[in-house]
Amino acid sequence: MERVVLARPRGFCAGVEMAIKALAWMCRLFEPPVYCYHEIVHNQLVVDRFRELGVVFVDDVAEVPEGAPLMLSAHGSAPEVVADARDRASVVVNAVCPLVTKVHHEMKVRANKGYTVIYVGHAGHEEAIGTMAVAPKAVRLVESEAEVDALDDIEGEVALLAQTTLSHDEWSGIMERARDRFPGLWMPGRADLCFATTNRQAALKAIAGRVDAMVVIGSANSSNTVALEKVARAAGCPAVLRVDSAAELPEDLFGTVGVTAGASAPEELVRQVLARLHPRSGVEEVHVVDEEEYFPPPRELRDLVRAVATAASAAVGAPPSATQPLADDREMGATEALDALAPI
Numbered sequence: 001m002e003r004v005v006l007a008r009p010r011g012f013c014a015g016v017e018m019a020i021k022a023l024a025w026m027c028r029l030f031e032p033p034v035y036c037y038h039e040i041v042h043n044q045l046v047v048d049r050f051r052e053l054g055v056v057f058v059d060d061v062a063e064v065p066e067g068a069p070l071m072l073s074a075h076g077s078a079p080e081v082v083a084d085a086r087d088r089a090s091v092v093v094n095a096v097c098p099l100v101t102k103v104h105h106e107m108k109v110r111a112n113k114g115y116t117v118i119y120v121g122h123a124g125h126e127e128a129i130g131t132m133a134v135a136p137k138a139v140r141l142v143e144s145e146a147e148v149d150a151l152d153d154i155e156g157e158v159a160l161l162a163q164t165t166l167s168h169d170e171w172s173g174i175m176e177r178a179r180d181r182f183p184g185l186w187m188p189g190r191a192d193l194c195f196a197t198t199n200r201q202a203a204l205k206a207i208a209g210r211v212d213a214m215v216v217i218g219s220a221n222s223s224n225t226v227a228l229e230k231v232a233r234a235a236g237c238p239a240v241l242r243v244d245s246a247a248e249l250p251e252d253l254f255g256t257v258g259v260t261a262g263a264s265a266p267e268e269l270v271r272q273v274l275a276r277l278h279p280r281s282g283v284e285e286v287h288v289v290d291e292e293e294y295f296p297p298p299r300e301l302r303d304l305v306r307a308v309a310t311a312a313s314a315a316v317g318a319p320p321s322a323t324q325p326l327a328d329d330r331e332m333g334a335t336e337a338l339d340a341l342a343p344i
């Protein structure tokens with residue numbers, strides 16, 4: 001094949017970086033096994049690497065032995081799951097992305113004010129399950145414009161919220177239909193679609209018209225990866241291929257190939273895909289927007305690391321360190337944090 005056009009931004013977002021680094025810290029602080037409720041992020045390589053480090057992923061908090069350390073995934077957990085986790089585990093660190101927490105908050109506030117909340121999301125996705133569990137009686141899930149039409153009439157006030165990782169096109173059609181059907185609908189000042197999702201889709205659109213095929217790197221259960229696939233198809237890319245790894249690439253790609261990666265896909269996978277494609281005329285990166293967002297580690301983890309550092313200083317009779325533990329967190333990438341840990 002001739003050339004690769006590489007979208008930027010692509011791959012890890014601030015929420016995924018935060019969650020991976022937080023679980024890496026749990027692996028440093030505790031003897032294995034550390035438990036994690038749901039996949040920490042939806043990427044096979046990342047999950048497999050944590051398994052090698054002794055992390056056990058569970059889909060039910062009841063599977064966690066009493067007193068074990070537990071992390072809750074980036075997608076956000078139902079309030080009763082968080083409560084059960086706190087009852088059961090010795091230490092619970094909630095690595096929910098702050099942008100998902102924002103939607104949980106909107107859900108709670110609107111439900112408490114008596115609104116019926118139409119939630120645009122994917123049935124069965126962990127983020128949707130966790131968000132709807134905040135106000136199960138108030139919420140109506142829709143996945144399409146047809147499902148907005150099929151809703152029963154709603155008495156009283158109506159709000160519209162969304163899963164953070166929808167494609168913009170998917171969201172806007174449903175939003176317009178909901179506005180037509182429920183005039184006066186309340187929506188947050190900024191839509192719930194997160195910056196990372198929006199930026200990755202914008203970068204993909206910027207290259208879509210130039211390529212003979214688009215390769216989207218990411219796992220099939222990653223909602224924002226699937227959204228990228230949809231955006232590529234809607235933009236008219238002649239062929240769209242979602243791959244978990246370079247090994248899944250077909251042999252017959254030709255001409256110009258676009259490459260991007262979902263928010264939970266490590267840059268390592270991008271490098272492997274580029275090496276496998278090995279374009280004759282090289283790789284052109286198309287940079288659409290800078291991403292400066294940074295999410296600090298979860299509060300429970302900061303408290304924990306501080307307590308461990310204080311105890312360690314006291315054990316050797318040293319004064320407490322003047323430097324804050326995790327002070328260099330912003331500079332350290334998730335890939336680096338993972339690589340620094342040796343498999344058990």
Ligand code: SF4
Binds near residue numbers: 014097099165194196
């Ligand atoms: S895709 Fe958006 S909502 Fe999801 S973890 Fe990343 S920043 Fe947070």
